[in-house]
Amino acid sequence: MELERHEYDVIVVGAGGAGLRAAIAAHESGARTAVVCKSLLGKAHTVMAEGGIAAAMANAYPEDNWRVHFRDTMRGGKMLNHWRMAQLHAQEAPDRVRELEDWGALFDRTPDGLISQRDFGGHRYARLAHVGDRTGLELIRTLQQRTVALGIDVYMECTVTRLLTGENGVTGAFGYWRESGRFVAWSAPSVVLATGGIGKSYKVTSNSWEYTGDGHSLALQAGATLVNMEFVQFHPTGMVWPPSVRGILVTESVRGDGGILKNSAGNRFMFDYIPDFFRKETAETEAEADRWYDDKKNNRRPPELLPRDEVARAINSEVKAGRGTPHGGVYLDIASRRSAEYIRKRLPSMYHQFKELAEVDITAEAMEVGPTCHYVMGGVEVDPDTEAARVPGLFAAGEVAGGMHGSNRLGGNSLSDLLVFGRRAGLAAAEHARSRPGPAPLPDDDLADAARAALAPFEREGGENPYAVQHDLQQTMHDLVGIIRTAPEMEQALERIAALRERVGNLSVEGHRQYNPGWHLALDLPHMLLVSECIARAALERQESRGGHTRDDFPATNDEWSRTNLICSRASDGTVALSRQPLPTMPAELAEVFEEVPA
Amino acid sequence: MSYDATFRVWRGDAAGGDLQTFTVEVNEGEVVLDVIHRLQATQVGDLAVRWNCKAGKCGSCSAEINGRPRLMCMTRMSTFGEDETVTVTPMRTFPVVRDLVTDVSYNYEKAAQIPAFTPRPREADGSHRMQQVDVERSQEFRKCIECFLCQDTCHVIRDHEENKAVFAGPRFLIRLAELDMHPLDVVDRKHEAQDEFGLGYCNITKCCSEVCPEGIHLTDNGIIPLKERVVDRRYDPLTWLGSKIRRRRPD
Incomplete structure (x- = not known):
């Protein structure tokens, strides 16, 4: 070889x-x-x-x-x-x-x-x-x-x-x-x-x-x-329109620099989504929130600047409740709050991105945004x-x-x-x-096996198209293991992933080995599939909602789960094995940090 | 909303190739890269193209669209008529690897030759103090996403392979300008700019500034000021005398 x-x-x-x-x-x-x-x-x-x-x-x-x-x-x-x-x-x-x-x-x-x-x-x-x-x-x-x-x-x-x-x-x-x-x-x-x-x-x-x-x-x-x-x-603010740019990031700096989120009724809805966990450090009124940008000592943070999981869930709920924008997002408005000069200075690439890709002038009108992985x-x-x-x-x-x-x-x-x-x-x-001097030996059999696996998609004819398989995997994860999750959907996702694994085993690519994106994708797909299975299995196991994992069927956090990590490993038969592991214990001097009254 | 467009895409490799014609669906809001991806997914799975971010931030998907150097991800289909044929070819200044992918190693070789950034020491409190107005001059050039469209369009190397050895191209002339204007850098690269990177070859036609997707004023803010400083240096009699007195002949 x-x-x-x-x-x-x-x-x-x-x-x-x-x-x-x-x-x-x-x-x-x-x-x-x-x-x-x-x-x-x-x-x-x-x-x-x-x-x-x-x-x-x-x-x-x-x-x-x-x-x-x-x-x-x-x-x-x-x-x-x-x-x-x-x-x-x-x-x-x-x-x-x-x-x-x-x-x-x-x-x-x-x-x-x-x-x-x-x-x-x-x-x-x-x-x-x-x-x-x-x-x-x-x-x-x-x-x-x-x-x-x-x-x-x-x-x-x-x-x-x-x-x-x-x-x-x-x-x-x-x-x-x-x-x-x-x-x-x-x-x-x-x-x-x-x-x-x-x-x-x-x-x-x-x-x-x-x-x-x-x-x-x-x-x-x-x-x-x-x-x-x-x-x-899921980052709360990705572009939603036009379809071809859906998901492209809109930086959190828009909110850090004064931007606010509004629904189709014009309401600054984040005030309705402040969780108890962050209530003490979050502004209760629009007036207080607006004062915070200049005076952080005497005011609390605007709710638009809650952690990303909170904001993403809130946007998701607003859209589901029918208060979204025409293209299924919410409005992110900095135009009415900061001068055009300030916006262009602080957010030049956002200005450029919306102007070029969506024909929206963010110094004059609101952006439409929604969650993106x-x-x-x-x-x-x-x-x-x-x-x-x-x-x-x-x-x-x-x-x-x-x-x-x-x-x-x-x-x-x-x-x-x-x-x-x-x-x-x-x-x-x-x-x-x-600590390991001298070159490590690489057995010929291992190298030959790796080469065989990489070339397999060329050996098959009339097999699956890698682009089609990737598309189906993306749809599955989007629909069934997305921002809001339920047990039946994730069980269905695991069945689909198993079916996709069969198809990945039958991929074929056209052309030859020189700069061939179809082949490259065929070699990436097994990784994507394995990782997707880990996500779905762990998400099904954790019966609570916390951070970037929201269960419609278990909407609250749970004390038992607050002490537990889920560990994925490779079982001897090649499947993904899942185990529970206690969280490491924080030393007392660090735990004290959480008792301190925030300055 | 959707329509079928006619695309002509160059396919081939170092040995040669030709424009192939495709009919492909286009939807509202799409850019040229979306259409190239649709071709890949549905008609030619092995069509070679570089891309990463699809948001104009990484500078990977450079090509020539109807003869003009552009990022495919930032070229909206709405800029063409529905009956207009869109022709996509690889950057002409660089050798073709395959289809729309070119060998851009020239740029990485030039980058490696530029004497590295060398800062003055930190201040006593461990910080570097600089004023915003002073950093902004170099920041303009650090916006560069290394799409190499300026290199592609520059006539010094576009059809003159022989100049590549002595000319670094606009991207690296503004890198030299960036370092020259950098508030912390202490190395003088003006001689190298002229003698090794070919600053004198540029006759400021500003084609590079025109194609820059980041809107960097390569010529006005970078190359011309650098030329001026090189000239000051070379023709200032005191500097000339100083260089003669201090310089020692190599043994």
């Missing part, structure tokens, strides 16, 4: 924020490091992040500190977050932002010349470091340029299809060049998964084609475990300090890792998550590689 072979200490799969930060850390600690990514360098999904990076730098509010950020994060996740990850994240995020400036990032400034920080949902203080509404682009470009400056090897447009493991854990990875279709094998004692999320399994999503759950699936197949897979975040809180179960999965040599960071965000992620906490845990994963992967 024709095969290109390489040898490294650390292979990083994925070149978004987490992957590049991991690669930089591994390289700087002396490991021979390579990044493997499905797209061109600089195109990863991180580029689409808009609002900012949450970090308690206290540039805007001296009262802010890591304890407040930790508290906000845990409460936003309805206390299901791994406390240690939330702690490390809140403590280290400011340093991770500052070092981006040493690598060339140019954030917007305060009048004092410090990094400006903006308001976002669920954050007590203005704390998101940002560049207009294109912060993700700044992050990816900064890390990309740093990666290039350090001379780290990057395998662009190269897809990993299998992790290789031996008796002592990870030995490397197997994949193919998208351009030529030729196979590559990397021998490495450490692999960092930084593959992002799973949103492409849903019909309406803000995610790009890359988000097919590769890392989740590769980890599971290699023997690692996934945690919290039932928690999928945005983020998976669940992911590879990792050690909080090292991001090590249960397979020695396997690490995961960023969206593909689980635990940090509990049942719901706060806006802005994703970019900081990538930096904090990307760095930690890279350091730990380099450290692990030092």
Whole structure:
């Protein structure tokens, strides 16, 4: 078999924020490091992040500190977050932002010349470091340029299809060049998964084609475990019209900068959806909410800035009750509340996006928005300090890792998550590689088997069309395991997923191996299917509503479930096995944070 | 609402290819990339095309639509008549890999050659202080999504393969301008801009600014000011004298 072979200490799969930060850390600690990514360098999904990076730098509010950020994060996740990850994240995020400036990032400034920080949902203080509404682009470009400056090897447009493991854990990875279709094998004692999320399994999503759950699936197949897979975040504000742009993200900064949500009757409906859990910190009147933007000490947050799960459910309810817009969303209005100049300055890419794609001028009229699949809180179960999965040599960071965000992620906490845990994963992967000197052997049989599996869709004729199967999977997840869930629907989803698995086993593709998107999709589909099954199984098991998991048949939170995580693993017969695991106990000195009266 | 459009799409590889004609459904609000995707899903499953975000943020889906360099995701079908044939071809400045996908490695090679950002030390409190007006000049260039449409349209390299070795193209001239204007950077790259990245080849026809989907004023705000500073440097007699006195001949 024709095969290109390489040898490294650390292979990083994925070149978004987490992957590049991991690669930089591994390289700087002396490991021979390579990044493997499905797209061109600089195109990863991180580029689409808009609002900012949450970090308690206290540039805007001296009262802010890591304890407040930790508290906000845990409460936003309805206390299901791994406390240690939330702690490390809140403590280290400011340093991770500052070092981006040493690598060339140019954030917007305060009048004092410090990094400006903006308001976002669920954050007590203005704390998101940002560049207009294109912060993700700044992050990816900064890390990309740093990666290039350090001379780290990057395998662009190269897809990993299998992790290789031996008796002592990870030995490397197997994949193919998208351009030529030729196979590559990397021998490495450490692999960092930084593959992002799973949103492409849903019909309406803000995610790009890359988000097919590769890392989740590769980890599971290699023997690692996934945690919290039932928690999928539907961002409250995606575009709803025209149909071809349905799901494209409308940044939360619109609300952070003063935008409000209204139904077709013109009512600011979020005041009707304030849950008891957040009542003490949320404004009761429109007057108080409006005063808060300028005076946070004496006023409480507008309900539009409740955590995303709350806002998404509220929009869903308004539309279901018949108070939606003509295209099935609600109105997001900043035009009547801020000057055109302010809007263009603070939200330039939103202005551009609506003007170009929907012919809507957001400085003059309201946007129509509705929920869109945005983020998976669940992911590879990792050690909080090292991001090590249960397979020695396997690490995961960023969206593909689980635990940090509990049942719901706060806006802005994703970019900081990538930096904090990307760095930690890279350091730990380099450290692990030092303990495993010498190249790990890659058995020929394993490589031949991986190649056979990858080529199978070419062997069949007249089989299933991968695009049709993907469409049916997206429809299934959208209809049956979406924002509001019930047991009978999820049971039906699992039956459909089983039927789709048969069809995936019978995929066939036309053409040859050179840059063939049909073939690429055929190889992504098994990952999408496996991850969808994990989501559906975990969601069926958790009989309560919490964060990004809402059960119509179990609408309340439940104390028993507040202490329980669901863990997915691969059973010996290849199916997904589910088990319950108690939540780690928070130490007393951290638990005290929740007793403190918010300043 | 829906209609059948005629699309001509270039199909082939490095060895050659041709325009193929398709009849394909178009729905209200769609962009060219939607129609290319429909072709993939229903008629030609192996039609090669790059794309990621489909929202004009990643710069992957660059192509030439009716001869004009554009992002397929930001080109609305409503800009064409229903009976108008839409022709989609790969970017001409770069070698074809397959169908609409080109080999853009030239850009990554140039990026790697630019001397890296090098900041002044942090202030005593660990921060970098900069004023908004000062960061905004470089921020304009950092909006670049690296779609490489400016590179595609630039006549210095569009039909002059031989210039690629000595000319970095508008995208990287504004990267040099960005670093030159960066409040924290301490490296002088003006000599490299002229001698290694071919700043002098640009005769400011502004084609790059015209095709930029981000609306960056590459020529007016980036390339022309950089040219001016290079000239100041080269023809300032004191600078010239200083460079002669300090510079040592290589052994």
